[in-house]
Amino acid sequence: MYNVIVVGAGPAGLSAARTAAEAGLKVALIDDQPRIGGQYFRHAGVKRIGGLLAPQFRRARYIDTSLSTLSRCGVKVLSEATVLDISADRTLTVAFRGSIAQLQGENVVIAAGARERIIPFPGWTTPGVIGAGAAQNLMKASGVLPGSRVVVVGANPLCLLAATSLLRCGAKIVAVCAPRRPRVTFNALLRLMRRPDIFLRGMTYLLMLRLYRVRMLSDYRVTDVIGDEKVAGVIMRRFREGLPPSEERLEVDLVVVNDGLLPNIELASRAGCEIEWEPSTSVWSPKRNADFETTVPCVYAVGDCVTASGAENSLLEGAIAATSIATSRGIADRGRLRQLSRLKWQWRRLQEFRSAVVELTVKESLDVRYLTDDTIVCRCEDVSLATIKDALGQDVQDLNALKAETRVCMGRCQGRTCMHTVLALLATAVGKEPDQFMPPVPRLPLRPVRVGDWLKKF
Ligand SMILES: Cc1cc2nc3c(=O)[nH]c(=O)nc-3n(C[C@H](O)[C@H](O)[C@H](O)COP(=O)(O)OP(=O)(O)OC[C@H]3O[C@@H](n4cnc5c(N)ncnc54)[C@H](O)[C@@H]3O)c2cc1C
Known part of the structure; x- marks a missing residue:
């Protein structure tokens, strides 16, 4: 029996595990990847891609300090371990090294992240059409430049990030295309100023695209992908009200696309947590209280598996949930209580910033x-x-x-x-x-598992 079991070792899960362990709790951290870090810290120490320096892909210091904290505090880290189920009494079924184990926690923190949302378009299954997150992962984790002439389709921060990463690694960005032009309001700009550091980072991405004279197209959609075995080009069509549609063919070997992120709510659903509709981003997510506890007592949900809001939000949410657990267990000195209210204040500021980003991000919806x-x-x-x-x-x-x-x-x-x-x-x-239309509660097992391993359970 652990005091806290954390599922997912991305920014949210790492931060929860570190904070809980530092408060003296007995912690287990489970992740299905061979390396901890999740999507954001998926760095494998890549230094060069195609002969070019890739400075943003150096292994982050946060991972090194996390690893030493986890080992110093005796946290049980299970990597390449997949959680297949969680019940309301906080029993986890885990596939680990060819067998199925069961673990129970007094508290469970679900930090399972999100996945890319790609709204289908003609030809989207052609090899060479990939998500913006997938492009990031190929460069960060494997040092692979996935294409040399690229069109980026989508208007959200992950698309901009992928476009600038591809540029830095030597690809030519033929165009960045958005289905519509965002409407910038004064009020949204004010809220962006809640986090001038992140705002400036975003501006440098835009500036870099300008410096490299990347074409920025709005009101364009992909209407066809050319090539059967792999991408040889795309047909883009401009749909703007009041103007006749115009068509353009772009010669590219890679289409990078992203229509936002979808929270991985399956574990929370299996645990019996209430799931609610989040209208601003049009996703389903687990309902939580101010300490990020779900409607199932002692089951918490943090980070992108609730709403995709970036690594910094995940780090804060993990720390808030773990500090709340520590305080609810009576480990609540004045310093810890002060820390909790400071974290919550930072989180509220970040939410204001995030609401502006959501407002300015062009949301694509399915249009048959x-x-x-x-x-x-x-x-x-x-x-x-x-x-x-x-x-x-x-x-x-x-x-x-x-x-x-x-x-x-x-x-x-x-x-x-x-x-x-x-x-x-x-x-x-x-x-x-x-x-x-609520997504149904998924069936067991949540992820594919070998029949032989599964049978050993019985
Ligand atoms: C493909 C992709 C690439 C991204 N790349 C970037 C980027 O380069 N830069 C950036 O700023 N943002 C990126 N993002 C956004 C990113 O989601 C957040 O910034 C941040 O990583 C979220 O942290 P998190 O801890 O909430 O989730 P994650 O980082 O997604 O971590 C969740 C972890 O839980 C594990 N997990 C999930 N389900 C289970 C299970 N059943 N059993 C065991 N383990 C499980 C996952 O393998 C993962 O390691 C990316 C998102 C995606 C989907």
Whole structure:
């Protein structure tokens, strides 16, 4: 029995584990990756890519200090261990080194991160179309430059970051395309000033794209990807109200795309936590109180698995949840209470900044007018838009019926990639809002596991 079990060793989980361990609690930290750090600290010490210096990919000092704190405080770190299930009594089923183990914690902190959201477009499954986060990971973790002539599609901070990383590593960015131009308001600018340091970082990305004379296109969408075996180019179409559409072909070998991040809510769902609709970013996320405890007592959710708000937010949330756990266990000296209120104050400031970023970020939503019937929606099971439209035309009214009819969301990823698109199509077909279609509680096991390993459990 641990005082605290933390699932996920990204910024949120690391910060929770460090803070809890430093308060004297018995902690276990579980992550399915071989190295701790999550998406943000996915550095493998890459120094050069294609002969160029890649300064931003040096291994972060935070990882080194975390590793020494975790070892000094006796934290049990399980890497390459996948949590397959959590029950409401905080028992975790974990696949680890060819067997299935069960761990129980007095408190569980879920810090499982988010995944990329990519809204389908014709040709999006062609090799050479990748997410902005995936591009970052290839460069940071493997030292691989994924393409040499690149178009970046999307208007959010991760797209800008990926564009500048690709530039620094020697790629040519042919264009950065957004579906619409953001409307900048004075009020949003004021809120951005809550964190001038992060705001300036964002500005340097934009400045760098300007210095390299990267074309910034707005009101453009990808209407086709050229190439079967791999990307050879894209057709972009400008859709601007009042103007006739104009078409342009870009010769590229890589399409980097991102329509935001989707919180990984599956663990919280399995634990029985209440899930609610977050209207500003149009995602489902676990409901929490001011200490980030979910509706299931002693189960906390922090970082991107609640709302994707960047590494700094994850670091703060992990520390707040762990400090709250320590205080609720009576480990509450004056210093710790002061620290908790300081962390919460910093977090509130960051939320104001974040609300402005969300407001200024161009949110793409599924619009079937821009899709062709042969556009693949569920890439695991190869289900096209036409197949889904056929089923919806036959009076299919809910997700289960649609799954049975077409096999959408039933492949290896269990709907993690296509569920949001499928629910949006379903909502449109039955004339409801997307928030009225809650994703179902996922089935056990949450991630693929070898049958032999699973059988050893019984
Ligand atoms: C693909 C991708 C790349 C990104 N790259 C960057 C970037 O380069 N720069 C940047 O500023 N932001 C990046 N982001 C945004 C990033 O999500 C946040 O900035 C930050 O990493 C969030 O921290 P976190 O701890 O909340 O989640 P994460 O960093 O995502 O950490 C979650 C961890 O939990 C683990 N996990 C999840 N489920 C389980 C399970 N069932 N069992 C065991 N372990 C599990 C994951 O493997 C991961 O290590 C990226 C996001 C994505 C999706």
